[in-house]
Amino acid sequence: MYINKISGYVPHDRIPNDYFKNLNDLSDEWIIERTGIKERRKASVGENTHTMGIEALKVGLESLPYPKEEIDLIVGATYTPYDTIFTLAHACQHFLDISDIPVVSVNTACSSFLNAVEVVEGYFATGKAKRALIVLSEHNTAYSDEHDKKSGHLWGDGAAAIFMSNERVSNVDLAIKSVSTGGAGNIGKAPESVYLRPANEGFKMPFGKDVFLNACQYMAKSTKEILEKSGYSLEDLTYLIPHQANLRITKNVAKNLNLPEEKALSNIQYLGNTGCAGAAIVIEENQHKFKKGDLVVVTVFGGGYSYGAMLIEC
Amino acid sequence: MYINKISGYVPHDRIPNDYFKNLNDLSDEWIIERTGIKERRKASVGENTHTMGIEALKVGLESLPYPKEEIDLIVGATYTPYDTIFTLAHACQHFLDISDIPVVSVNTACSSFLNAVEVVEGYFATGKAKRALIVLSEHNTAYSDEHDKKSGHLWGDGAAAIFMSNERVSNVDLAIKSVSTGGAGNIGKAPESVYLRPANEGFKMPFGKDVFLNACQYMAKSTKEILEKSGYSLEDLTYLIPHQANLRITKNVAKNLNLPEEKALSNIQYLGNTGCAGAAIVIEENQHKFKKGDLVVVTVFGGGYSYGAMLIEC
Structure with missing residues (x-):
């Protein structure tokens, strides 16, 4: 499997930490110390999961090395749906106006990126698709x-x-050399540590510490395993791209793996936790740095829980 | 691919048409004439997407021909999520207490059943799974x-x-001989005919007629195509199981295919539209009738739009 193009979109409006000082009496220093976040972007009125996904794919289309009509599979991924019937994947199909290709939206919270890649891998394996679009x-x-x-x-x-x-x-x-995902819905406080119940209690994270501890553990373990499985060691790794949940998690994962901090790439400082899109945006932002032969591991962890890793050879 | 076991669950509480007479001044006759629905089931307080899915899988587990520990993939499907972070697939993993297997929730509205089957087909094709559980x-x-x-x-x-x-x-x-799905998000009034926007306008169907017409057309077409692709004709078909959206749609699809009405199986009369679970519950209810060699086509259509067909040999 090969990534031919990767593109991103973030909304215009920046929300600095000061906004939460006024709202919740949380200081800039307090937020940075605990999360590394200095600001985040917020969708404007009229923007939603669909419009942002379409903006991202429009950027990619501009320099796609084949006609859009060759796309024969669309996988959407989100845990913050605008519409659960005309889903993100349907909306992208509507925008692209490509008829009669499989479309499906998937979700494992912040780890959906790699589940989407595995779904594409499956369609490629059955021969039902050859050119897939994933929109996170x-x-x-x-x-x-x-x-x-x-x-x-x-x-x-x-x-x-x-x-x-x-x-x-x-x-x-x-080149995607390997991708692997796993669920951990039976571990720790998975059912309740972070939840988004649209018809009930909304979006809360009552047990952030449980998420933090499991994210550190599973992302480090997944990174090691995907490298070993492919015959590589941690020394061979050029960059690590963890799910962008918290800069302390990223640093902790790098430390657990004895990786120099600068090998772990991030955007959480200026984007906050952008869910399943975060790690993909990091790839997009850093691809100009990648040299032929560089090895990059993307590793993810999602509330719920689920995790995964993907080994990329540049 | 083989279905080893299929099981269903519907909540205890029955809501007869009279309920809507009192509420919306819709008579029993009016509802039956337009939809075929006489009553539907309603989840009790404390029940939700997760608890119902788990009840369905518990029934199946009772006579599963292998230990539950052999399950190595869980695919959830719903457009009415209880939790979009600890998703249906995560909840089933939590209940089964099987660690480190891929879990993913998918959604193409009422057509998710067959997209879930295609996702399983993909994991089987890559060798990443051998025994999958789909929960709708x-x-x-x-x-x-x-x-x-x-x-x-x-x-x-x-x-x-x-x-x-x-x-x-x-x-x-x-035996699943063939499965095929397609999106039609670029057709008709797909973006607006039926929607569920949890954070905005809720769940509405302003253009039911557009859904009706496209459902009739796509389910008839998909049925014909899946039979032809596998070297069969409509005369070879034992039963047709369309998505349970409306009894008039089912009858219309059967008529368009020149099938005797009794070949089209239904439960909408007493369950209403149970979304992506409806056609699967029909299989569960009717499997005692299936004889060795019978050919059954399941065909689906979902708001959004998307469609599909699956050919089963009993």
């Missing part, structure tokens, strides 16, 4: 409670689009 | 507006569980 989009601020002192300041909005093929298209393609 | 669950009444005269009376709650293997396990397994 989160409108966290549509559901989060900004007055919630525990988690209201964590969330940002954003989206990414990933165009993939079963065979190499150009020499700048990113 | 809809808690329509958590989101629907019962005062809505256009669609409030259509919805029912229910769930189904499908246990699948990549190889035959017993001689009562149902």
Whole structure:
């Protein structure tokens, strides 16, 4: 599997930490110390999960190395849906106006990126698709409670689009050597530590510490395993891209793996937690740095819980 | 691919048409004439998408021909989520207490059943899974507006569980000969005819006629195509199981295909539209009738739009 193009979109409006000083009496220093977040983006009125996903895919289309009509599978991913019937994948199909191709939206919270890649891998394996589009989009601020002192300041909005093929298209393609995911819904406080119950209690994170501890553990373990499975060691790794939940989690994962901090790439400082789109936006932002042969591991952890890792060879 | 076991669950409480007479001045005759629905089930207080899905899978577990520990993939499907972070698939993993297997929730509205089967097909094709569990669950009444005269009376709650293997396990397994899905998000009034926008306008069906017309067309077409692709004709078909949206749609699809009405199986009369679970519950209810060699087509259509068909050999 190859990534032919990856593009991102973040809304215009910046919400600095000071906003939460006024709202919840949380200081800039307090937020930075605990999360690394300095500001996050917020969708404007009229923007939503669909519009942001489409903005991301529009950017990718501009320099896609094949006609959009060759796309034969669309996978959407979000835990902050605008519409659960005309889903994100349907909305992207509507925008692209490509008929009669499989479309499906998937969700494992913040780890959906890699589940979406595995779904594409499956369609490629059956021969039902050859050129897939994954659109990851989160409108966290549509559901989060900004007055919630525990988690209201964590969330940002954003989206990414990933165009993939079963065979190499150009020499700048990113090769996916391996991808692996797992659920951990039976571990720790998975059912209640962070939840988004649209018809009931809304979006809360009552047990952030349980999420933190499990995220650190599972992302470090997944990274090690995906490298070992492919015959590599941690020394071979050029960059690590963890799910962007908290800068302390990223640093902790890097430390547990004895990786220099600068090898772990981040955008949480200026985007907040953009859910399943976060790690994909990091790839998009840093791909200009990637050199031929570089090894990059993307590792994710989602509330619920679920986790995964993907090994990319540049 | 083989279905080793299929089980269903519907809540205890029955809501007869008279309920909507009192609420919306819709008579029993009026509802039956337009939809075929006489009553539907409603989840009790404390029940939700997760609890119903787990009830369905518990029934299946009782006579599963292998230990539950052999399940190595869980796919949840719903457009009426209880929790979009600890998703239906995570909740089933939590209940089963099986660690470190892929879990993912998928959604293409009422057509999710067959997208879930295609996701399983993909994991089987890559060798990442051999025994999959699909759980379909809809808690329509958590989101629907019962005062809505256009669609409030259509919805029912229910769930189904499908246990699948990549190889035959017993001689009562149902063999999936072929499955195919497609999106039609670019057709007709797909973006607005029926929607569920949890953070905005809720659950409405302003353009039911557009859904009706496209459902009739796509389900008939998909049925013909899946039979032809597998070298069969309509005369070879033993039973047709369409998505349970409306009895008039089912009759219309059968008529368009020149099938005798009794070949089209239904439960909408007493369950209403149970979303992506409806067709699976029909299989569960009718499997005692299936004889060795019978050919059954399941065809689905979902708001959004998307469609699909699956050919089963008993």
